[in-house]
Amino acid sequence: MIMHEPTVFIVDDDAAVRDSLMLMIEQADIHVQAFEHASAFLSAYHPDFFGCIIIDVRMPGMDGLRLQEELTWRKIALPVIFLTGHGDIPMSVRAIKGGAVDFLTKPVIREKLLVCVRAAFAEAGKRISDIARNKEMMSCLMKLTGREREVMTLAVQGHTNKEIASCLGISHRTVEIHKSKIMQKTGACNLLDLARIVRECDSDE
Amino acid sequence: MITVPRNLSFVTMFEAAADAMVLAEGSGHIVLANPAAQQLFGYSADELSGLAIEILIVPRYRKQYRYHQELFLNKPAQRSMGAGNELMVLSRDGKEMLLDISLSPIRVQQQLYVLITFNDVNRRLDVEEALRVSEERLRLAKQAAGLGIFDYDIKRNIIYWDKQMRKLWGEPSETTVSYDEFVARIHPEDRAARQTVIEYAMNPAGNGEFKAEYRIVDPINSSERWISARGRVYFEAGCANRLIGVTRDVTEQKNIQKKLQVQRDETENILKQQIAARTASAIAHELNQPLAAISAYSEVALHAIHNDGFTSDSLKRALEGCVEQAQRAGRSLHELLAFLQKGELVTERLNLNDLIRDTLTIVSNDGYGKFYLALHLQQNLPAVQCNRIQVQKVLVNLFRNADEAMRAVDLPTITVTTQVENMNGTNRALVIVQDNGPGLGAVVAKRIFEPFFTTKPAGIGMGLAISRALIETNGGHLWLDPDTQSGAKFHFTLPFSP
Numbered sequence: 001m002i003m004h005e006p007t008v009f010i011v012d013d014d015a016a017v018r019d020s021l022m023l024m025i026e027q028a029d030i031h032v033q034a035f036e037h038a039s040a041f042l043s044a045y046h047p048d049f050f051g052c053i054i055i056d057v058r059m060p061g062m063d064g065l066r067l068q069e070e071l072t073w074r075k076i077a078l079p080v081i082f083l084t085g086h087g088d089i090p091m092s093v094r095a096i097k098g099g100a101v102d103f104l105t106k107p108v109i110r111e112k113l114l115v116c117v118r119a120a121f122a123e124a125g126k127r128i129s130d131i132a133r134n135k136e137m138m139s140c141l142m143k144l145t146g147r148e149r150e151v152m153t154l155a156v157q158g159h160t161n162k163e164i165a166s167c168l169g170i171s172h173r174t175v176e177i178h179k180s181k182i183m184q185k186t187g188a189c190n191l192l193d194l195a196r197i198v199r200e201c202d203s204d205e
Numbered sequence: 206m207i208t209v210p211r212n213l214s215f216v217t218m219f220e221a222a223a224d225a226m227v228l229a230e231g232s233g234h235i236v237l238a239n240p241a242a243q244q245l246f247g248y249s250a251d252e253l254s255g256l257a258i259e260i261l262i263v264p265r266y267r268k269q270y271r272y273h274q275e276l277f278l279n280k281p282a283q284r285s286m287g288a289g290n291e292l293m294v295l296s297r298d299g300k301e302m303l304l305d306i307s308l309s310p311i312r313v314q315q316q317l318y319v320l321i322t323f324n325d326v327n328r329r330l331d332v333e334e335a336l337r338v339s340e341e342r343l344r345l346a347k348q349a350a351g352l353g354i355f356d357y358d359i360k361r362n363i364i365y366w367d368k369q370m371r372k373l374w375g376e377p378s379e380t381t382v383s384y385d386e387f388v389a390r391i392h393p394e395d396r397a398a399r400q401t402v403i404e405y406a407m408n409p410a411g412n413g414e415f416k417a418e419y420r421i422v423d424p425i426n427s428s429e430r431w432i433s434a435r436g437r438v439y440f441e442a443g444c445a446n447r448l449i450g451v452t453r454d455v456t457e458q459k460n461i462q463k464k465l466q467v468q469r470d471e472t473e474n475i476l477k478q479q480i481a482a483r484t485a486s487a488i489a490h491e492l493n494q495p496l497a498a499i500s501a502y503s504e505v506a507l508h509a510i511h512n513d514g515f516t517s518d519s520l521k522r523a524l525e526g527c528v529e530q531a532q533r534a535g536r537s538l539h540e541l542l543a544f545l546q547k548g549e550l551v552t553e554r555l556n557l558n559d560l561i562r563d564t565l566t567i568v569s570n571d572g573y574g575k576f577y578l579a580l581h582l583q584q585n586l587p588a589v590q591c592n593r594i595q596v597q598k599v600l601v602n603l604f605r606n607a608d609e610a611m612r613a614v615d616l617p618t619i620t621v622t623t624q625v626e627n628m629n630g631t632n633r634a635l636v637i638v639q640d641n642g643p644g645l646g647a648v649v650a651k652r653i654f655e656p657f658f659t660t661k662p663a664g665i666g667m668g669l670a671i672s673r674a675l676i677e678t679n680g681g682h683l684w685l686d687p688d689t690q691s692g693a694k695f696h697f698t699l700p701f702s703p
Contacts, residue, residue: 014494016530020501023519023526027505058490085493106493107500110508 006051006121007031011041011067012083013059021054021108028114038062042070049078050128052101052120056083057091065091068098077127079120083108137197140186148185151178156195225323228311231278233258236318245323247297258321263293263301273308274319281310281317294323350453355436357384357448359407370452373430375423392429395419397577398569405562406438407445413438415450418569431459462570481657481667491537495530502526550678554588554702555596557623557634564600565621568608576608576617576640583624589634590702591679599672599683603638603695606668609661610642610693617641632701633681639694650685 008025010032012018018034025032031051035041037059053071057064068080082095082103092103101123102116144152147168154164161179165172188194216237219226225242229235238246238253246253246261262270270292292306305324310317347354353370357363362384371377374390388396399417406415415436420429436450502523509520561582589596604619611617618641626635645653652658654673659666669683676683676697686694 014498016498016526016533017494017501020498020505020523020526020530023505023523024501024508027508027519085490106497108497110501110504 005031006124007033007049008051008117009041009049009053009078010034011036011038011053011059011064012056013037014056017056017083017106021113024108024110024113025117030117038064038067038070041067042074045074045076049076050124052079052081052117052124054081054083054104054117057095057103058085065094065098068095068100072099077124077131079123079127081116081120134200137186138201141197141201143185144182148178148182151175152182152194152198155179155182155191156198227253227258227261227321227323229258229319229321231317231319233274242323245296245302246294261294263295266293277308277310277319278317281319353452355434355448355450355452357436359438359445359447373432373452373454374421375425390421390424392420392422394575394577397579398565401578401580403448406436406448409440409443409445413440413445415448418455429456430454431456477667485657488541491541492534495534495537498530499527499534502530550592550595552590552592552679554590555593556586557589557636557699558582558586560593560597561600561621561623561636564597564604567597568601568604576611576619579618579620581620581622581624583622586623586625586634587632588702589699591681591699595675595679596699599675599697600636600638602668602672607638607640607642607693611640612642614642626698628698633698634701635696635698637686637694637696639686639692641692644690644692645685650687653685654683 008030010018010021010025012021012034013036015036018036022032022034035044038055039062041053055064055067059067062070064082068082071078071080079101080095080099082092082100083106084092084095084103085106095103101120104113104116141149150168151164154167159167161172161175165175168175183189183194186194186197188197219228219237219239222239223241225245226239227235227242228237235253235256235258238248238250240250243250243253248256258274259267259270292304293301294304294306295301307322307324309320309322311320312318346352347369351369353373354367355370356365358365363381364384364387365381366374368377371379374382374387376382391399396419399419402417403415405411406413415434415438417434418431419434420431422429431454432452433455434450434452436448438445439447439449506520506523506527509517509523513520561580565578607619608617611619620637620639622635622637622639624635624637626633649660654669655666656670657666658670673683676699680700681698683695683697686696
């Protein structure tokens with residue numbers, strides 16, 4: 001995967017707020033790109049976008065929380081930082097519950113903004129590597145034969161070798177051979193590890 | 206000596222009698238009918254002759270007539286007929302008449318005749334009936350409306366009252382009561398206001414109308430009833446002589462009103478709070494945006510100075526942004542103020558003293574007004590030129606504040622004064638509203654007109670700020686007297702009508 005320089009994407013309807021924040025972030029030698037409203041960002045979005053997104057909670061049209069929902073629905077994994085005014089506390093709570101990594105109160109302090117952005121970048125990196133690892137595990141699972149997948153499904157559900165053997169109508173010894181192949185192909189060190197891999201891949205599908 | 210004319214016969218007298226008379230045989234057939242009878246029944250003399258008396262009786266009364274006739278024949282004596290001495294008779298054209306009928310026996314040569322006299326009672330009864338009906342109607346109406354009637358003899362200082370009022374006052378037997386005893390039952394808090402209204406009504410220059418609401422207290426169980434009284438003062442030789450009027454028990458109505466008022470107040474308060482919260486939030490947002498930008502630009506500028514010196518592009522851009530955003534904030538504020546002050550003011554000529562009295566009624570109807578009143582209203586105060594609703598709002602607000610401030614005071618009293626005030630050579634109306642509550646400390650007094658400043662737990666702190674704005678819109682001033690020893694003393698002025 002090609003790694004771009006991490007970028008801060010700003011979505012705020014207020015031109016002055018947008019401009020001043022861009023200036024502040026540029027000054028810290030961080031790439032920044034600003035959008036006037038939610039749909040402008042969504043139509044410009046490309047899967048290669050990497051970094052974090054700063055969203056104003058209060059915006060005409062699609063507001064910040066709706067944009068956050070939209071990002072989740074589209075599986076856009078950019079960590080979200082919300083910009084709120086005073087008295088937007090209930091909104092902030094919803095934002096955090098919706099998976100926002102942080103929120104900043106206007107007026108924004110430079111130091112806090114940069115700390116937040118760096119933390120969000122770290123989170124973005126983690127999310128990217130998680131996705132990469134998932135993809136890798138996914139391809140491992142793809143290497144399994146049909147029978148191996150049947151054995152794996154039953155095994156992670158907690159059935160004993162004997163039960164699996166009688167369920168699939170094969171010998172106890174064959175089940176053992178399938179299982180060692182499965183462990184080899186997925187790189188799982190034990191049954192618990194295998195169960196985790198299966199779950200993570202399932203949830204991502 | 207009186208001599209009886211010799212040639213005066215029975216028939217002459219019979220014919221001349223004003224009452225309708227009929228001579229009948231014992232069998233009930235008419236022998237003679239005088240002209241009055243002919244006219245009453247609408248038959249000619251010939252037609253009546255030989256006619257059965259029964260024909261002249263309304264059919265449904267004939268049985269009764271026969272019964273009486275039989276009694277009469279068995280024991281002939283002069284008598285009247287019918288339970289109320291009345292019988293319904295029937296004229297030729299079918300008109301029913303209520304008549305008093307008397308039967309007198311006349312014996313001529315062993316033959317029994319009956320002289321029947323018809324007394325026209327209709328007219329008398331009609332009048333009696335009409336009076337009875339009208340009295341009954343009045344009584345029912347009074348009862349239905351729960352009205353009591355009183356007649357206050359001002360010179361003798363006593364009150365005549367009816368049963369309904371005596372019942373309300375818990376004095377069922379006394380038909381008169383001294384004025385002082387009458388007033389003794391009135392709730393102490395309501396006496397002053399009622400007295401003010403009575404004095405106003407007794408002013409010979411006025412129209413004498415009296416309208417008051419007050420509570421009376423049961424001496425035994427201390428329960429309170431709300432009374433609404435209306436009446437009129439009658440003058441004699443330019444002097445108040447009598448006050449006659451009605452009273453009504455309006456306790457239930459008051460209770461419902463009070464409940465509604467509490468609900469209305471709550472709703473209005475919530476609404477006001479929401480409006481205030483939203484307005485404040487909108488203002489905050491309008492100002493926070495440019496502030497946020499200015500803050501960010503400033504930090505960029507500072508950072509630029511530290512790192513790149515005074516020549517960098519970002520320094521220039523940041524400072525330009527600061528200037529622009531500060532101006533934007535100022536513009537937002539001006540627009541906001543212009544928005545709040547839009548709308549043209551409609552003013553009228555107003556009698557300020559009347560407006561104060563009306564407003565006190567409103568305040569007391571709203572469940573406030575448990576205070577004594579001292580009105581020092583300057584007579585013949587010229588009319589002011591202002592918006593009635595706005596000035597009334599200010600008065601209501603001042604009275605309510607005063608009332609709330611006096612909750613812990615033994616004899617809560619609001620003193621309202623009106624007078625002409627000369628200010629820089631111009632005459633203006635001055636209104637002073639003073640309470641005898643704890644007053645306002647210097648710190649509170651300083652901030653009392655600030656928006657959102659309040660000393661009340663559930664208040665939003667807009668009342669006095671709005672009041673001051675309203676008075677100023679009407680061309681006056683509203684201020685707090687800083688020097689009062691006890692209680693808060695608010696003054697406001699209004700321009701006189703040109």
